[in-house]
Amino acid sequence: MSGSYFLRRLLLAVPTLFGVAVIVFVLLRVVPGDPIAMMIPPGAGADDIENLRRVYGLDQPMLVQFTRWLSDVARGDFGVSINLRQDVGRLVLSRLPASLELAVVATALAVLSGGLLAIAGVYWRGRWPEAVVDGLTGLTLAIPDFLWGLVFILVLGVLLPVLPISGRLDPRQAIAFSSQFYLAESLLRGEFRVLGMLFTHLVLPAAALALPLMAVIARMLKTSLSEAMTQDYVLVARVKGFTRGRIILREALRNAMIPTVTLTGVQFTFLVGGTVLVERIFSYPGIGNMAIGAVISRDLPLIQGLILTFAALFIAINLLVDLTTVMLNPRVRHG
Amino acid sequence: MRAVLDIDDLHLRIGRMPVLRGVDLTVEAGQVHGLVGESGAGKTMVGRAVLGILPSAARITDGHVTFAGIDLINLPAASRRGLLGRRMSMIPQDPMTALNPVYRIGRQLTDVLRHSLGLGRQAARQRALELLEQVRIAEPGRVLRQYPHELSGGMRQRVLIASAFACGPEFIIADEPTTALDVTVQREILRLIRKLQQDKGTAILFVTHDLGVVAKICDRVSVIHSGRIVESGTASQLFAVPQHPYTKALFAATPRYDRPGNRLVPVPRQLTLRLLEDAAAYDQRRRMLRHA
Structure with missing residues (x-):
């Protein structure tokens, strides 16, 4: 490498x-x-x-x-939006941070919950928690992200109105930001009240996007973890007197992560694609929402600029995934 | 002689299939006890039953396994883990798959030292270096920093042997530790195991299908067929005057490098069939007894 x-x-x-x-x-x-x-x-x-x-x-x-x-x-000039009469580059850049924050939070949620589900399923193999894990991943795999978005709005926004269902911030609050990365900025500044507000707005669209990815990660990681648990090095670790939990976390997990990261990288591009509909549903001001507007008004320069941005994003993600795989696997690192 | 391991009438099934049908075996302190048999005879399952690492479908249905006076069959899992690594360990069959590919050798040697002996990071590293020297690995400092794929099969088996002897156990199960190696490496590894075993006074249950290996390393031998010990004795006794027809057939079937002209004689079909019929009849008797 x-x-x-x-x-x-x-x-x-x-x-x-x-x-x-x-x-x-x-x-x-x-x-x-x-x-x-x-x-x-x-x-x-x-x-x-x-x-x-x-x-x-x-x-x-x-x-x-x-x-x-x-x-x-x-030369860095993406033209002028026909519909919005503004520079396409500037328009995309003003919306991109919101989408990136949404995608990163959704991925973090998916990786954490999917990873925990897989580990729990393997740890309690053959007992009821495994059945719960399998049922949950089956359910979340079967329902697409935008449908989760609608379910969340109905349940947590309308029937039990506990969370905001649109936008990035409460429009009644005037908060000055120096960048478009609201979440990162308030985190760095230590403004936890603002951070909390941003998060309540972000959590539903992020969860809607995260659930299908979580299911994919949970299922893939569970399969490769079970695979790894049958390997000879796990037998050797058992004879060293290690507990099952330690063996899963410290012997099998890293091996099982290699195929999972590769697959998650591919699935992550679906998540970015999913932002288009989910941002629309939650009126979230990201590039996905902007893309739908651009397509409806046949705003050619803006569509072109947005699609190039999505493509660049996919390439960057794939590169990142490959680098992660290489870091996890010493055989490739030295090869 | 003091017995380290005593297996008494051990019965084991995988699913509904009987695999062990009353195994009796005693390993004495400081001795190498060979367990010889053909594929499927149940020899690996004996080792795994002792270590408590049976496949999930396997069940021990009857019998006793006693290690240094401790009843292993009814031992709680936590107490068993306390024995493993520290007082009992294993040399695995295939060194190519028995080391974790994503971690350095150093970590895989020191983890058991830190876990079982409670050594600190530095002390464990020091001990790991000594262990690698004991298994005659040149440049142990460098090997500690290497990954398994950077080592040859023989080197990996040396690392695994070092790991098995790491905490000074009283008893080791060696499950065909030389089968995956080529012949020249095999001899070195056998000598190494024998030397370490004698220096440290460790008892070994040496599982193998290879009578040549048995002759080189074992003090006592048990021959296993269809889940039962058919003959047991000192190695010299067994090699000089084998009693059981299956043992005799096994000797006849062993290729001899020193007599290259001889034809290979397979174990006679009639004998195998008779032993299998015996086993089936035995299973039936047990079933009837259980239902009676």
Whole structure:
């Protein structure tokens, strides 16, 4: 494992992103739906439409449009949103931190609860807690994240109104932040009242996103933990007089984590995809919510910018997962 | 002679299948006791029953296992863990899979020292270095920092032997410790086990299918077939005048490097069938007795 490997992976991201850019650009112009048609008032004349098309460069051949856009992107200019009339780069950056915080909290919840479930299931193998774990993972695996979101809103927001169900903060509270990373910022500043408020807003969408991922982690880790518990080194550890708990946590877990981390990395990209609907349901101001708005108004530059952001995020996650696997596995580290 | 381990009429089933049918075996202090038998004879299960690491489907249905005066069958799990590592340990069969691939050798040697003897980090490291020297590993300091995949099979088995002898146990179960190694390494490992055993006065139950290995290392031998000891005696006695027809057949079936012209003689089919019929008849008698 060396820096050159890392560098190679980073370089490989460039053609991947280029491919994504081509596909998105072409698809958006092939599928029906016209951004100009979405913005003109009823009764506008044909030349008004022509005018608008010229303003946004939509009258040019697709290849010309694409090269123009790509050279702008290469210089860090993602164009101007047709619908919101603002710089796409700035728009995305203003919303990205909210989504990242949501995704990180959801992942943390999923990893913690999934890990605990798997360990409990293996520790009490063949007894009732294992059945509870299996039932729970089956249930959470079967229900998608957005449905959990609706269930949470109904139960914890409406029937038993204990938690807020929309937004990132209480709109009646005016709190000044110097960045968009509200959670990280209030944590660093030690403002725990604000932190608590942020968290009550975050916990339901995060839990909705976390549950399916938790199920995947729990099931995968439980399988590989059970596998690891049949290995000879576990037998040797038993003969050393170690307790079952110690053997699971200190002998089997690290081995079992290797396949689980790989799979979790793949599943994590589904979580990021899931933010789109879940952010919408909870009116959470992230890039997922913004993406739905952009698609509805056929806001081509904004959609393109958002999709490139999602793609970059996926690549970064995959790189992180691979690095983690390498760190866990000495055989790969030395190979 | 004082008995370290006494197995008396041990019966064991895996699921509904009888695997051990009344095993009697006594291992005396400071001796190497060979347990010889073909695949499926139940020899590994004897070792695992003693250590209390049976597969989950296995049940001990009858009999006694006594270790240094302690009844192992009815021993609470916590007390058993107190014995394991400290007073009893194991040399496993396959050194390639018996070390945890994600941890350094140092950790895998010191953990049992710290756990069983309560040594501190430094003292355990020091002791681990001595142990590696005792199993004749060159550069023990470097090996402590290595991962299992960086060592050869023979080296790994040396590490596992060091780990088995680490806390100075009175009794070790060696389950085919040389089967996975090639022949030249086998001889060195056997010599090493014998030397450590004699220096420390450890008793060993040496499970193997290889009579050549038995001749090299064992003081006493028990021959096991279909879950029963068919013959037991000192190694020299057994090799000189084997009594049971199965033991004789086993000797005849052993390939001899010193007589390369000889043809291999398998254990006669008639004999195997007769032994299996005996076992089946035995099972039936026990069933009838239980229902009577």
